Amino acid sequence: AAKKRKLSTEQVNLLETSFGNEHKLESxxxxxxxxELGLDPRQVAVWFQNRRARWKNKKLEEEYTKLKNVHESTVVEKCRLESEVLKLKEQLSEAEKEIQRLVERVEGVSISNSPSSSLSINAMDAQVPFLGDFGVEGYDDVFYMPGMEGWINLYM
Incomplete structure (x- = not known):
């Protein structure tokens, strides 16, 4: 068996240049x-084989790093969205409590006044302007409630 010798810098550079042009090596x-290099053709073939293996590993590492970064940013975005959902649920809960307080206030006024009282307030008598009354189509389920912040959609 021929003694394995280290390739010179010039030999490696020429092999690298050749590999850069074409990874496969025809006969x-x-x-x-x-x-050209003063080497055995078998040495050249083995060098190319090893270089292809290193090149493939490097590509796999790069792909792994890319996927890992995408995964990490996706996890961060998922956490941000989960946090946003929690905040929105809290806001919804507060809005529902406020609606309940307003309903209780209206019912309380209705009950506390006797039917003979001229101040009787019935939920049906209260003139709540539905957007539909203003000729805007498709907004029958949205109305303005005094004391609340803006318009309310009943079917959110």
Missing amino acids: ERKDRLAS
Whole structure:
């Protein structure tokens, strides 16, 4: 068996340049490189094989890093969205409590006044302007409630 010797910098540079042009090595090119470099064609073939393996590993590492970064940013976005959902649920809960307080206030006024009282307030008598009354189509379920912040959609 021939003693394994280290390739010179010039030999490695020429092999690298050749590899950069084409990763595969057909027989004619292998023989030409071997004679240019003063190497055995088998050495050239083995060098190319090893270089392809290193190149493939490097590509896999790069792909892994890219996927890992995408995964991490997706996890961060998921956490941000979950936090936003919690805040929105809290806001919804507060709005529902406010609606309940207003309903109780209206019912309280209705009950506390006797039917003979001229101040009787019935939920049906209260003139709550529905947007539909203003000729805006498709907004029958949205109305303005005094004391609340703006318009309310009943079917949120």
